[in-house]
Amino acid sequence: MSDLITITIDGKEIPAQRGEMLTKAARRAGIEIPVFCGHPKLDPIGACRMCLVEQETPRGRALITACTTPVSEGMVIHYGSEKAVDARQGTLEMILINHPLDCPICDKGGECPLQDHTLAHGPGKSHFWEEKHHKAKNYPLSDLILLDQERCILCWRCIRYLGEWEDKPQLGLFHRGGETVIDKFPDGELDAYTSGSIIDLCPVGALTNRPARFSYRPWELRKTPSICTHCGQGCNLRIDSRDDIVRRHVARENVAVNDEWICDKGRFADDISVSPARLQQPLARIAGQLQPVSWAEALQRVVSGLKGVAERHGPAAIGAIGSAKASNEANYLLGKFMRGVIGSNNLDHREGAALLADPRGLPSLEAARHADLILLMGCDPSEEMPVLATLLKRAAIRQAAAVVIVHPRRIELARYPGHCFQPAPGEEPALFDALTRATLAGRGEPIPAWLAGAAEDAQITAAANALAAAQRPFILYGSDYAWGFGARAIVASLTNWVTAAGHGDRLGFLHAQANSQGAGDMGMLPDFLPGRRPLADAKARGDLEALWQTELPSQPGLTYGGMLASARGRIKALYLLGANPAGEKPADAAALKALDFLVVQELFLTETAQLADVVLPAASYVEGDGTFTNSERRVQRAPQAVKPVGNAAPDWLILTHLARAYAPERAAAWSTTSVAALFAEITQAAPLYAGMTWENLGAGGRQWPWQALSLQRSVQPYKPAALPADPAYPLRLVVGNQLWDDGVVLAASPALAQQGIKAARLHPTDAAALGLHSGDAITLRSRSGSVRTTVHVDDAIKPGTVFLPYSLAGAPAGALFDEYAPRSAVGVG
Amino acid sequence: MDMQSHAGVDLDLLEDVLAQYQGQRGALIPILQKAQDVYGYLPPQVLQRIARSTGVAVSKVYGVATFYAQFYLQKRGRHILKLCDGTACHVKGTPVLATALEDHFGVQPGQTTEDGALTVEVVYCLGSCALAPVAVLDGQVMGRMRQEMLVRTVQKQVGAAGGEEV
Ligand code: SF4
Ligand code: SF4
Ligand code: FES
Ligand code: FES
Numbered sequence: 001m002s003d004l005i006t007i008t009i010d011g012k013e014i015p016a017q018r019g020e021m022l023t024k025a026a027r028r029a030g031i032e033i034p035v036f037c038g039h040p041k042l043d044p045i046g047a048c049r050m051c052l053v054e055q056e057t058p059r060g061r062a063l064i065t066a067c068t069t070p071v072s073e074g075m076v077i078h079y080g081s082e083k084a085v086d087a088r089q090g091t092l093e094m095i096l097i098n099h100p101l102d103c104p105i106c107d108k109g110g111e112c113p114l115q116d117h118t119l120a121h122g123p124g125k126s127h128f129w130e131e132k133h134h135k136a137k138n139y140p141l142s143d144l145i146l147l148d149q150e151r152c153i154l155c156w157r158c159i160r161y162l163g164e165w166e167d168k169p170q171l172g173l174f175h176r177g178g179e180t181v182i183d184k185f186p187d188g189e190l191d192a193y194t195s196g197s198i199i200d201l202c203p204v205g206a207l208t209n210r211p212a213r214f215s216y217r218p219w220e221l222r223k224t225p226s227i228c229t230h231c232g233q234g235c236n237l238r239i240d241s242r243d244d245i246v247r248r249h250v251a252r253e254n255v256a257v258n259d260e261w262i263c264d265k266g267r268f269a270d271d272i273s274v275s276p277a278r279l280q281q282p283l284a285r286i287a288g289q290l291q292p293v294s295w296a297e298a299l300q301r302v303v304s305g306l307k308g309v310a311e312r313h314g315p316a317a318i319g320a321i322g323s324a325k326a327s328n329e330a331n332y333l334l335g336k337f338m339r340g341v342i343g344s345n346n347l348d349h350r351e352g353a354a355l356l357a358d359p360r361g362l363p364s365l366e367a368a369r370h371a372d373l374i375l376l377m378g379c380d381p382s383e384e385m386p387v388l389a390t391l392l393k394r395a396a397i398r399q400a401a402a403v404v405i406v407h408p409r410r411i412e413l414a415r416y417p418g419h420c421f422q423p424a425p426g427e428e429p430a431l432f433d434a435l436t437r438a439t440l441a442g443r444g445e446p447i448p449a450w451l452a453g454a455a456e457d458a459q460i461t462a463a464a465n466a467l468a469a470a471q472r473p474f475i476l477y478g479s480d481y482a483w484g485f486g487a488r489a490i491v492a493s494l495t496n497w498v499t500a501a502g503h504g505d506r507l508g509f510l511h512a513q514a515n516s517q518g519a520g521d522m523g524m525l526p527d528f529l530p531g532r533r534p535l536a537d538a539k540a541r542g543d544l545e546a547l548w549q550t551e552l553p554s555q556p557g558l559t560y561g562g563m564l565a566s567a568r569g570r571i572k573a574l575y576l577l578g579a580n581p582a583g584e585k586p587a588d589a590a591a592l593k594a595l596d597f598l599v600v601q602e603l604f605l606t607e608t609a610q611l612a613d614v615v616l617p618a619a620s621y622v623e624g625d626g627t628f629t630n631s632e633r634r635v636q637r638a639p640q641a642v643k644p645v646g647n648a649a650p651d652w653l654i655l656t657h658l659a660r661a662y663a664p665e666r667a668a669a670w671s672t673t674s675v676a677a678l679f680a681e682i683t684q685a686a687p688l689y690a691g692m693t694w695e696n697l698g699a700g701g702r703q704w705p706w707q708a709l710s711l712q713r714s715v716q717p718y719k720p721a722a723l724p725a726d727p728a729y730p731l732r733l734v735v736g737n738q739l740w741d742d743g744v745v746l747a748a749s750p751a752l753a754q755q756g757i758k759a760a761r762l763h764p765t766d767a768a769a770l771g772l773h774s775g776d777a778i779t780l781r782s783r784s785g786s787v788r789t790t791v792h793v794d795d796a797i798k799p800g801t802v803f804l805p806y807s808l809a810g811a812p813a814g815a816l817f818d819e820y821a822p823r824s825a826v827g828v829g
Numbered sequence: 830m831d832m833q834s835h836a837g838v839d840l841d842l843l844e845d846v847l848a849q850y851q852g853q854r855g856a857l858i859p860i861l862q863k864a865q866d867v868y869g870y871l872p873p874q875v876l877q878r879i880a881r882s883t884g885v886a887v888s889k890v891y892g893v894a895t896f897y898a899q900f901y902l903q904k905r906g907r908h909i910l911k912l913c914d915g916t917a918c919h920v921k922g923t924p925v926l927a928t929a930l931e932d933h934f935g936v937q938p939g940q941t942t943e944d945g946a947l948t949v950e951v952v953y954c955l956g957s958c959a960l961a962p963v964a965v966l967d968g969q970v971m972g973r974m975r976q977e978m979l980v981r982t983v984q985k986q987v988g989a990a991g992g993e994e995v
Contacts, residue, residue: 172889175895
């Protein structure tokens with residue numbers, strides 16, 4: 001039976017796919033049947049009657065809803081018949097009876113299907129003259145979303161989205177008849193991390209973006225297709241601006257990346273360009289104080305500062321730290337400047353050499369949708385990549401994918417059937433060994449002697465069997481397991497398990513930062529050149545020397561930690577781009593103060609910038625062109641949407657001018673004048689990017705292939721790392737990302753500063769033993785230092801551990817880090 | 830909804846009802862009915878408990894509870910007076926009756942007296958139009974109501990059984 005069939009609409013034969021909805025088949029043939037409740041991403045319900053058409057049946061013509069009717073061979077439909085037109089008019093008239101018709105002050109005005117459908121299908125005037133029902137207007141569903149119940153046409157899209165995609169059915173239809181309203185349960189929450197999707201989905205102005213409200217009329221907006229840079233997913237979105245001010249972000253469809261959703265951070269954290277805290281002018285330390293200077297003077301000071309150090313101590317005394325939040329172009333040029341102009345390989349970023357990430361990130365985000373098993377180790381997609389979490393929930397519900405979790409916290413996705421292991425810090429390798437052993441045993445393979453002692457239990461066997469039996473598992477590990485003391489053993493042992501189960505090639509890494517993948521791809525590493533080519537590879541160095549017209553140093557440089565640790569020693573000057581070590585670890589602030597010369601290129605006057613000799617104000621990603629490479633190696637464009645604030649300049653332009661000022665004789669190698677041209681150079685420097693151009697990245701980006709770098713994996717013994725107990729500090733520190741952090745980006749958004757719980761977390765038993773309640777102030781101490789914060793009691797926390805999210809204002813986890821970081825021993829008091 | 834006035838709801842009283850329907854699908858309406866029998870109305874804590882036990886989202890439970898007129902989400906008085914305001918009764922003087930009730934008991938239709946003794950509700954046609962205007966006090970139908978008679982009957986009933994539960 002062929003899937004291609006023929007149906008007839010208004011006497012015209014059109015081809016259709018068997019089983020697709022009539023609305024879809026009609027649209028392909030150019031007939032736009034109006035819909036309200038019908039939506040391609042939501043299950044059909046037929047609630048609004050906007051899409052009525054007539055169908056020929058053996059008993060004559062019948063009115064049907066096109067959005068819920070799958071097409072079948074020979075189907076005959078009348079769309080333009082008098083009865084169908086009448087029915088649709090009637091529906092619209094009904095809807096408009098109680099509609100407040102306040103379009104002039106509605107944010108949706110101008111992009112509202114109700115206006116459009118009324119123009120195309122509605123009656124010209126109403127029969128209705130009675131008083132309308134009045135309902136709640138400007139009613140806050142949350143800090144982020146407002147509901148106008150009078151404008152609501154009861155299409156159920158918001159209700160369905162929260163149920164079908166977020167699995168958080170927090171909105172419902174209450175009361176009945178003309179009184180029916182959408183609402184939350186009294187005093188209920190609307191806290192799904194992608195809750196703002198319902199604003200995009202609402203076909204009328206009933207749900208509006210609270211922070212963005214009344215700041216534009218839709219037709220005056222300049223719409224720039226771009227991406228989100230708040231995490232490693234790289235969701236596609238559109239930046240709408242007016243008068244060079246970003247007014248809102250709306251989701252843009254890219255089925256391979258984010259379907260049609262963005263999370264609330266991506267949607268609402270859009271104030272970076274209007275924050276009064278942004279740096280607008282270069283600053284230089286004059287007589288001990290940072291003072292505004294011209295760009296020419298600032299660059300001159302950078303040149304002479306760096307040259308002075310190079311002459312006195314040699315180029316190896318200079319280092320640079322790039323950023324996993326900055327663009328490919330910024331990181332590439334910072335590397336080119338350091339290696340090619342200064343002559344130093346001291347080059348890294350915070351999530352760089354020390355992070356045991358897979359150099360390819362994760363195989364494919366889209367694979368999450370088809371998974372039959374989801375395995376998450378040391379990562380929490382809900383907090384680190386919320387739209388991925390939404391896709392995973394959908395796989396868990398719609399495809400009954402089992403969810404297997406190994407994490408120190410019982411993360412949100414643990415609510416799905418599967419297995420949740422919460423090994424204490426230090427005990428992860430033993431658990432993974434047991435899983436490996438159970439897997440090998442289950443497959444009847446020999447068990448190596450070093451695994452013989454691993455202890456199994458029923459849950460371990462069940463989880464091992466589930467992974468071994470899975471056909472399309474989606475497997476991720478994340479930064480919680482990938483850096484610091486003991487990480488090598490954790491990553492080796494989890495890799496063993498996944499490899500033993502036959503899925504070694506599906507093991508991916510969840511990058512929490514927008515351009516972690518790209519920063520590595522650009523060679524922002526002490527021992528790798530652009531394109532992930534080893535520094536030790538003479539051919540790779542030769543290629544780059546030809547392209548850059550220079551000689552390259554071949555000695556591997558210092559890592560991020562190494563540079564900071566040497567700041568009182570052989571490192572005399574640092575160039576920091578979008579890095580804020582001083583804010584993350586007090587000890588690093590002290591180290592930076594010891595430098596002869598510090599340059600900071602930044603958006604804000606961070607703790608680190610305050611220590612600098614020269615501060616260069618950078619444009620944010622919406623203020624200049626750039627490319628970013630997401631966790632699945634997808635290179636995407638983020639074109640300029642608004643002008644830079646004040647005198648801020650794009651990173652690539654700053655670095656280009658700096659290099660030309662530093663080495664005028666090399667100006668020929670620094671002559672690109674646009675990001676498109678620069679990107680072309682990058683594709684030559686990084687063969688993984690060969691074939692890409694700024695133009696052909698298009699709206700959806702391009703991926704470099706997973707197979708381009710192949711990793712041979714096999715079950716291997718590894719070196720264990722024992723985490724000693726410390727009776728003086730009885731708890732174990734667990735750090736991690738949370739969506740609503742206290743970082744500079746959210747601090748710049750008044751609407752978001754209040755979101756989330758900003759506290760250290762303890763299990764109820766530990767809290768009770770310490771006599772602590774949620775909201776109490778506490779001091780956490782380790783052998784290295786202490787932080788003060790508040791406590792939140794949470795039974796998702798592993799007993800014996802304390803969870804401290806990164807970037808809590810005034811409580812940097814780094815203050816507690818010792819040689820066992822991040823798994824340091826801590827005490828409360 | 831004001832959570833304060835629902836404080837102190839004893840959820841243990843619900844356990845028998847929930848146990849009776851444990852594991853049965855589609856039992857939401859009977860559960861709500863029984864729960865209302867227990868509490869006289871459906872306080873939010875009860876709806877939340879029912880949602881948890883049945884696995885139905887609380888937004889759905891609340892949707893059902895608000896959809897059917899038989900369910901009450903507010904605490905009701907010990908005595909219920911239903912005043913018919915269907916067309917026939919309206920014409921025959923329900924508005925006058927409503928004013929009299931307000932004058933004497935201080936409650937408008939839809940409200941409950943502060944001491945929790947009396948709730949006045951409006952209904953639309955009880956099918957006894959020949960007896961209009963009609964009122965129903967604690968299940969007892971009273972036709973051809975006049976204001977003095979209504980006030981007196983209600984006073985007597987509320988006074989007589991004032992302190993007791995019905
Ligand atoms: S609020 Fe919007 S999306 Fe939700 S039911 Fe009403 S019209 Fe539909
Ligand atoms: S999931 Fe990540 S990339 Fe997507 S919108 Fe949220 S923060 Fe941005
Ligand atoms: S769009 Fe078809 S019934 Fe709503
Ligand atoms: S109108 Fe009151 S009984 Fe019919």
